[in-house]
Amino acid sequence: MPHTEFASDNTAGISPEAMVALMAANNGTTASYGNDEWTQRARDAMRKVFETECEVFFVFNGTAANSLALAALCQSYHGIICHKLAHVESDECGGPAFFTHGAKLLLVDGADGKLDPGGIDKLVAAHTDIHAPKPRAVTLAQSTEVGAVYTPEEIQALGEACRDMDLALHIDGARFANAVVSLNAQPADITWRAGVDVLSFGGTKMGLPNSEAVIFFNRELARDFVYRCKQAGQLASKMRFLAAPWLGALENNNWLRRAGHANAMARRLGFALWRLPGVELLFPVQSNAVFVSMPEPAVAALRERGWSFLSPLGVNSARFVCSWATQPEQIERLIADVSACLGTPDTNTEPA
Numbered sequence: 593m594p595h596t597e598f599a600s601d602n603t604a605g606i607s608p609e610a611m612v613a614l615m616a617a618n619n620g621t622t623a624s625y626g627n628d629e630w631t632q633r634a635r636d637a638m639r640k641v642f643e644t645e646c647e648v649f650f651v652f653n654g655t656a657a658n659s660l661a662l663a664a665l666c667q668s669y670h671g672i673i674c675h676k677l678a679h680v681e682s683d684e685c686g687g688p689a690f691f692t693h694g695a696k697l698l699l700v701d702g703a704d705g706k707l708d709p710g711g712i713d714k715l716v717a718a719h720t721d722i723h724a725p726k727p728r729a730v731t732l733a734q735s736t737e738v739g740a741v742y743t744p745e746e747i748q749a750l751g752e753a754c755r756d757m758d759l760a761l762h763i764d765g766a767r768f769a770n771a772v773v774s775l776n777a778q779p780a781d782i783t784w785r786a787g788v789d790v791l792s793f794g795g796t797k798m799g800l801p802n803s804e805a806v807i808f809f810n811r812e813l814a815r816d817f818v819y820r821c822k823q824a825g826q827l828a829s830k831m832r833f834l835a836a837p838w839l840g841a842l843e844n845n846n847w848l849r850r851a852g853h854a855n856a857m858a859r860r861l862g863f864a865l866w867r868l869p870g871v872e873l874l875f876p877v878q879s880n881a882v883f884v885s886m887p888e889p890a891v892a893a894l895r896e897r898g899w900s901f902l903s904p905l906g907v908n909s910a911r912f913v914c915s916w917a918t919q920p921e922q923i924e925r926l927i928a929d930v931s932a933c934l935g936t937p938d939t940n941t942e943p944a
């Protein structure tokens with residue numbers, strides 16, 4: 593059996609509180625398509641978390657959340673500014689272009705997977721001609737695809753820049769919980785109070801069965817969104833089972849506790865890896881992912897031992913992701929195998 597513990601945070605199961613809430617919703621008949629009390633309560637819980645009257649929708653996965661949110665912001669001739677490592681660019685099979693009927697992703701660079709505001713300015717200045725797609729939205733990932741976290745000041749600055757340039761601001765929050773804990777911030781302060789219009793709030797990676805919330809702080813943009821969901825095959829008839837697990841996650845700050853655990857495990861793993869000669873951390877460990885470089889033969893040997901992980905930055909790189917379910921013993925097993933694969937003296941059984 594492959595070791596999938598660190599392959600992603602979506603390899604983990606369902607957190608106990610999400611499961612309890614799911615089972616509690618499995619009681620009798622209720623209205624379908626979101627007109628039930630569980631969905632109503634989950635929406636209200638979300639409004640409490642964000643301290644505002646936002647519009648809340650539940651969909652099955654992050655690709656749909658991002659693509660449909662961006663489709664609500666853009667016409668077919670628009671441009672969507674994102675980081676060159678963005679999930680919307682490389683991991684959504686062209687979903688944003690498909691659901692917007694042609695909006696183009698415009699790529700900007702920046703350290704640690706964060707958008708460089710200067711790069712956005714330049715890109716907008718270079719797209720004023722009628723022959724180019726008209727920049728209409730910025731989408732950023734919080735936390736980023738390489739595990740870094742935008743500070744509240746950085747979000748605020750991007751929010752102001754977007755307002756000045758008449759751009760809508762969307763957050764891909766597949767790992768929003770990990771960012772909130774990392775910053776010890778109020779969710780409102782790093783979203784709508786900073787100028788964010790729409791958030792894809794990830795549930796799956798923080799321990800829900802399979803649900804992501806699309807949250808419109810700019811409620812005007814949510815007009816007809818439910819039709820978009822329906823047409824895209826993302827309107828669950830038994831909506832209560834997408835919504836109810838959120839109740840378990842959001843109550844008693846369970847989501848923050850679980851994300852805090854994942855972040856702590858990543859810090860522990862990052863530190864242990866960093867101490868091994870031949871291993872370098874590629875990015876600051878600010879959420880639940882650790883990116884390292886190590887010699888290519890060691891990467892290959894680790895795979896030989898059954899460990900499943902991505903090498904998103906080349907054959908001498910490895911990405912390890914922690915979750916609500918990560919256990920310290922799993923970290924110890926991984927570290928022991930990485931040490932062995934690096935050929936460090938105490939574990940190397942082969943002659944040099």
Ligand SMILES: *Cc1c(COP(=O)(O)O)cnc(C)c1O
Binds near residue numbers: 656658767797
């Ligand atoms: C996991 C992830 C998503 C969502 O992916 P799905 O597989 O469609 O649920 C979106 N954005 C980022 C940055 C992710 O890591």
